[in-house]
Amino acid sequence: MADLTRRAMLAMTALAVHAPGFNFLDAGGSDSRQHAQPQPGSKLPEWIRSNRTLIAEGYNPPFYPLFDYLPRKAVEIALALDCDSMRYPAASYYAFFPTRSGYPLHPALKGDPMRKTLDELHQAGLRAIAYIPLNHPFMSIESKDPRYPGWTRRFKDGTPMTTAHFGWQRFYEGCLNSSIREVARVLTAEVLDYGFDVMYFDGPYQGMEHAADFCYCAHCQAAYGKRFGKPIPDQQTCSLDERIQFRTWMRDEVLIAFFQEICQMIRDRREVPILFNDTSLLSKSELRSRAFPVADGFMFEAANTPEEKLFNLQLGQSTGKVIWTYLGHHTEYNGEHLRDKTVRGWYSYPIEGQELLLDGATATASGAGCVYWGMQRFFYEAEPPTAFESGRCVRDIFTFQRRHHHVLSQLRYRPQVGILVGSQTIDWYNDKFHIPSAYGNYYHGAFNLLKSLSIDADPFLDWSMTQKQLAGYAAVFVPNAPCLSDAQCDLLRAYVEEGGTLFSTHLTSAADEYGRSRKDFGLASLFGASLASRKPFEYPDLYLKPAHGGLIPQDPQIVRVRATTGDVEATTWDRGNHRDLGPAVITHRVGKGRSIYLASGLEAVWEETRMDPVRDYLASLLLPPLAAGRAYTMDYIPGVTAHYMASGNCIVLHLLADIGDKDHHLKARERFFPVANFEVSLRVHGNVRSVTLMRAGTEAAAKRNGEWLTVTVPRVLVYEAIRVDLA
DSSP, X not given: OOXXXXXXXXXXXXXXXXXXXXXXXXXXXXXOOOOOOOOSSSOOOGGGGSOEEEEOOTTSTTTSSSOOOOHHHHHHHHHHTTOXXXXXXXXXXXXXXXXXXXXXXXXXXXXXXXXXXXXXXXXXXXXXXXXXXSSOSOEETTOOOTTHHHHBOBOTTSOBOEEESSSSOEEEOBOXXXXXXXXHHHHHHHHHTTTOSEEEEEOOOSOSTTTTSOOOSHHHHHHHHHHHSSOOXXXXXXXXXXXXXXXXIIXXXXXXXXXXXXXXXXXXXXXXXXXXXXXXXXXXXXXXXXXXXXXXXXXXXXXXXHHHHHHHHHHHHTTTSEEEEEXXXXXXXXXXXXXXTTOOOOTTSOOOOTXXXXXXXXXXXXXXXXXXXXXXXXXXXXXXGGGSHHHHHHHHHHHHHHHTHHHHTTOEEOOSEEEEEXXXXXXXXXXXXXXXXXXXXXXXXXXXXXXXXXXXEEEEEGGGXXXXXXXXXXXXXXXXXXXXXXXXXXXXXXXXXXXXXXXXXTTTTSBOXXXXXXXXXXXXXXXXXXXXXXXXXXXXXXXXXXXSSOOEEOOSEEOOEEESSSEEEEEEEETTTTEEEEEEEEEEEETTEEEEEESBOHHHHHHHHOOHHHHHHHHHHHHHHHGGGOSEEEXXXXXXXXXXXXXXXXXXXXXXXXXXXXXXXXXXXXXXXXXXXXXXXXXXOSOEEEEEETTTTEEOEEEEETTEEEEEEEEESSEEEEEEEEO
16 A cells, blocks of 8 residues: 555544544533534434344354355344344455455355345345454465465564464464555455445454564565664564554554545445444553544443443443444353363354343443344254243343333433543553553442442543543542543643542552653642652551541552642551551642542452442542432442433433352353342432333332432342433
């Protein structure tokens, strides 16, 4: 691809994406939230925001290794599950339509099953979604194709990079600086001409197992040398500045620019929604994590818990993009007796069951589109999908969504608090006390803590933060985000000066956006505190010692700080040595607002322990500025999560009950227990016309006391939703 084209794409996208103040968020204040929809094409069809999609997955039977696929049977499965659309794999390890792009064709392909599938779907009144891989691994190391060596990513010594995927075999990782770009471009153009209703991309990828490794193939060396006038640095010995330069070049000028080129080609030819897989939005060194401004929406696949999934979906919603999520978890299991851990699961057997109900309820509560993984679960079965528990669960979810579509589609999230998610910290922070696999406990802990206090929060990405967005929150929670730029610190400082409340923890602002340590907090003047040591201190049996009240379990990892202009509300007490280790909680008035700084990660402790004293103490700090603005209240019930949504004349409080019989030795097959007889109070303005339980389909017992409406919920098994219609 011509260098001019790449530079032009950079000018159109990457520079705009990373410019100060660039953002697609529009928080509409405490009473409303409107997401801007910044797609460069025409207005998106409403159905893709609440789609009920069946996936025909091309990486396993009936597509691979052998080709057994029958279009009509696939469409019949979609209809039986009450889907409104189906995703067809234009290609996976092979292409499944007669392409001339150079992508390898499945050796058993006959005719044009993709054309027949589209015709069958449209005749049945269903929409068709194209799955197109963008440099997803497909080049088998066993292949004799002479082109593959020239398309492969390579280590510095010339060794090809390979990866596993679903355990079938290993594949060469392709490089986007090679001619593989042209293959993907032509493949996309061919698929576009078929008339799909949505173009969905898996990728763009620049590696899988070795995505974090520099590529030294001849194409990358030539392109990098032309761009910077020097060779690619040695990844093992290069400086941080050299690492930053290489990774931002590869991200912005290669991968994102390529994706922009693909999207622009589509929009120049036809107006069709474009989505892609951005599941790794919070993964370290994931180049496509900043590509979502280019597309109309993206996919968050799965999560380990419903709480984590709800967090992911709300983070996705905060971007203003269309968000999709999987129902199902690929039926992975631990495979402890297997030598090769890439051999996982049974992809063409309907093994998943009741956990699908909770997966679907979480997506329904968040307002995300749903895609069930997938068609292959029922393709080989003689009985219809609803003969199996998993089929009945999927249909149950989709039928509920269809019946209540008019109400659900009008609802909007109304968060009180913004939670800054440290994606820069994930990418760049390098400290022996920073454990990447556990870092999510800080921002997940903040989200779940606030949920336990009946406070809805809006996770947002650090690099997308704007003044307008911050102004829409009653408070902003920054859970241990060491990596913040000077400009980002200025935004947070201005937010507090204008009357906001900032709640920050641990090492927040101790480094710049690329992980370079500061001499002191970037927000030191806001915290009213100064770093005494950049090295966290770990010790057993530490306690918070508030100015008033008894001892409370403290995070065993603390930051040693000095109070400067702030007020010390609590210190850390070392019980074993009868010594005070210094300030633990510092409050500070700045301008019209207030900062509350914790010199530890107490939100992560609550996430890991769910100890009531920790929650109660954090509540004593958080609730004073927030209690008066809460839209609902309910007693904390472990495992029950509420999610508040509203439109002009309707309130819906979704209730997710993750309570049941779980064998943590397994990754599937959960059974759930009901939660009975509890009360929820909703703040209501105006006259109430009706109060119903949407899942049960019955009227709800409710009583009014001023602006509060108290509803008795007799029973929740997995999911219920309280609907209040206003006159």
